[in-house]
Amino acid sequence: MNSFDQTKVIAIANHKGGCGKTTTVINLAAEFGRLGLKVLVVDMDPQANASLHIGKTHPSRVDFTSAELLLSNVASLPAAIHEETNVEGVSLIYGSLALGKTEDELKDVTPRPSEELRSKLEPADGIYDVILIDCPPSLKLLTSNAMASATHIIVPVESGSQYGLYGADDLLKHIDKIKRINPSVRLLGALLIKHDERQTVCKLLESTALKTFGHILPVKISTSTKVNQAAVMQQSLHALDRSSKVAREFRQLAASLAQTLELNAAEEGGKNE
Template identity: 65%
Template sequence: MSAKIIAVANHKGGCGKTTTVVHLASELAHLGNKVLVIDLDPQANASLHIGNKHPSEISVTTAELLVGDISLLADALEENTNFENVSLIYGSLNLGKTEDQLKDDAPRPSEELATKIELLKDLYDFILIDCPPSLKLLTSNALASSTHVIIPIESGSQYGLYGVTDLLNHLEKIRRINPDLKLLGALLIKHDERQNVCKLIKDEAYKQVGLILENSIPQSTKVNQAAIMQQSLVKLEKNSKVRKAFQMLAQEIVEKVQ
């Protein structure tokens, strides 16, 4: 079986992309899948959480891999992480410069990642890509190499849907080079059904995106705790509401991508 590659994308910052990638990876692995996380965000927060080394200590990160030779793939792959059954290709601050290098040097600037990870498809069940908060080349590379995309939307914020139309237009452009890219839906983050603002955002997200994942993620301090302690929610507090939400989300996604 070829890996399902899921990009978690939204060019709005702070909407829960990294949180989604990290805890979805952990839950998919908990269900018995082999998971790889590819960190394409210069802030490298997913790497700081999942990885047991600091991104600055890593010689081959996504930055080097994107502009370098495919032979770097073996060195980029880190199988020893804080999460069982989750491998990582680290992100790094150098990704800031990568976009310019790709523009200048790559024959197909949006398709470098797709070429580089082709060999990994048979090694993993799921590959999750954490995208940066922009619609530039790094996000294009993620989308061009993915089978599916999730759009996290911060439910409790009136700016939660800001720019979603731009993202959907960008997806259409990318489908010219990756026609099989499927939208799994919007994922509501910090969602509380009892609050009117959350209900409004949910309706509006449905109108704009057309698909909403059944499971949403509630607001929780456990998410920050897990990040500080570099742990999964399973380890931190497996019966918490937020952990159960991610567990159900993972199950929903496994069913949807079959």
């Protein structure tokens, strides 16, 4: 059974690079925060792009990151959490280049190397409403830890690419493998990124993704130059330009997921301007 009774833990996973995992994590976190929810982002990617985007400190200058957390004792969680970030209402556990080395070390220091993150995050159950985990572009031990911790999994898929579903079968097999450790984890479905209803390749990929994953999230994310602009400015899409189409889509996606997951937003949250 999963150890989380009150907090929803969502792993954003796909071993294909460039499919929008970090963009999804950051903007879902920002929109959940705007709904009045208490949010924690856990950066499990050695590239630490989520940390570079929303962190107030460069990851190389952070002493206690997700790498140290994985190898520490259970009581170390508070040392890893940074409550002040560039996104209001969102806390962060930084990623680090050291995660690559940590992945190898875990196999030597623990009998259950895929379950270390879950045990370290357990004290956060009930403190945060949502924990979002940004996974690296691989199906190795870091992603396994994220999935073993998760109550739910979302798979971003690059809709505008003919190779968007490359390796999808391997990903689904890996999720099935993780269910031996975490039988209650639920695949919420594919999230179509860089989607354009007018393009034939997007229509074809949407149909194939539905057959492959069994479910597609009801809100699709469009292609937009605003995504890169927001990353450069270290802002959420809402903060950059809340009237943009892609910002509205992430707002709608967060609202849809909050309803699906029965997240109880604070009354003062949820402004949809």
